[in-house]
Amino acid sequence: MVRFNLLENALDSVETGLDYFNKALEGHDRRDYKQCLLNLFQAAELLLKAVVSRNGPGAIFNPASLQEKCVDPAHPTESELHQCKSVNVSQLCKLLKIYHPAEFSESALQMMKTVGQLRNNLQHFALEVRPQELAMQLSELYQQIFRPAFVIIQSDETENSWNSDLRQDIIALEQQFLDITVNQEYTLALCPVCESFSHFILYQGESFPTRTHCICCGFSLNNLQTWDFQECPECSAPSVIYLPKQRAGVCLWYKCEYSKMDGFVPMEPCECGAFRMEGHCSNCDSEES
Ligand SMILES: [Zn+2]
Ligand SMILES: [Zn+2]
Ligand SMILES: [Zn+2]
Numbered sequence: 001m002v003r004f005n006l007l008e009n010a011l012d013s014v015e016t017g018l019d020y021f022n023k024a025l026e027g028h029d030r031r032d033y034k035q036c037l038l039n040l041f042q043a044a045e046l047l048l049k050a051v052v053s054r055n056g057p058g059a060i061f062n063p064a065s066l067q068e069k070c071v072d073p074a075h076p077t078e079s080e081l082h083q084c085k086s087v088n089v090s091q092l093c094k095l096l097k098i099y100h101p102a103e104f105s106e107s108a109l110q111m112m113k114t115v116g117q118l119r120n121n122l123q124h125f126a127l128e129v130r131p132q133e134l135a136m137q138l139s140e141l142y143q144q145i146f147r148p149a150f151v152i153i154q155s156d157e158t159e160n161s162w163n164s165d166l167r168q169d170i171i172a173l174e175q176q177f178l179d180i181t182v183n184q185e186y187t188l189a190l191c192p193v194c195e196s197f198s199h200f201i202l203y204q205g206e207s208f209p210t211r212t213h214c215i216c217c218g219f220s221l222n223n224l225q226t227w228d229f230q231e232c233p234e235c236s237a238p239s240v241i242y243l244p245k246q247r248a249g250v251c252l253w254y255k256c257e258y259s260k261m262d263g264f265v266p267m268e269p270c271e272c273g274a275f276r277m278e279g280h281c282s283n284c285d286s287e288e289s
Pocket of ligand 1: 215
């Protein structure tokens with residue numbers, strides 16, 4: 001119950017924050033930056049609390065306050081929790097280090113503190129930071145805090161609920177963020193790993209995809225280079241990346257059947273040094289015939 005409210009409020013704040021982000025980048029109005037910062041920071045705090053509270057609602061509340069306000073501190077009621085003091089941002093960062101050291105980097109937690117400081121300055125003084133710098137920090141905050149938090153929160157979702165409301169909300173937020181920050185330079189495809197339609201393929205000014213990430217399961221490909229791509233047996237585009245761990249390929253051309261609905265491309269290294277795709281190696285098999 002507590003987790004649900006936290007999440008719902010968090011996602012609302014992400015959406016409001018992104019709306020202001022869009023306005024701020026278009027009009028460079030300091031008031032829009034201010035609203036964006038307030039909303040996105042609040043969203044980050046709520047999201048991270050939702051992440052930590054997966055270890056029990058008691059995890060995000062001050063133990064002394066739980067003892068004082070709750071009849072049974074191990075099983076607090078929602079109305080009791082409303083009266084309890086919850087952890088502050090630096091305590092929250094410590095908890096994340098304990099529960100999720102792999103998902104949140106040291107720089108992500110540092111970013112959280114920096115943006116929190118900006119937020120405090122903003123509430124008490126004038127905002128003394130250049131809009132461009134702020135935009136960059138907010139964008140980093142989204143990538144380093146929101147994305148990993150989204151993936152953790154969805155790990156509760158059962159396998160067949162890939163089209164759940166929560167997932168659809170998170171996919172829509174990711175689209176909204178990319179529309180603001182990279183414009184048209186991305187496409188959306190089926191994720192071969194979790195099979196939800198949430199694999200974002202980014203071009204970053206190049207004619208080929210340079211990186212990808214799935215906002216549902218966290219699967220990602222980074223620093224792609226032209227020579228990493230193999231010709232796809234289905235769409236014939238030079239768009240397939242070999243995944244050694246899965247011993248399969250993934251086609252990154254969003255119009256390909258593999259990208260739209262089939263998932264993994266059957267693919268394995270051939271003894272000739274090239275790849276055998278869909279059971280066929282263009283190197284060896286054409287030599288034989
Ligand atoms: Zn996925
Ligand atoms: Zn293809
Ligand atoms: Zn071969």
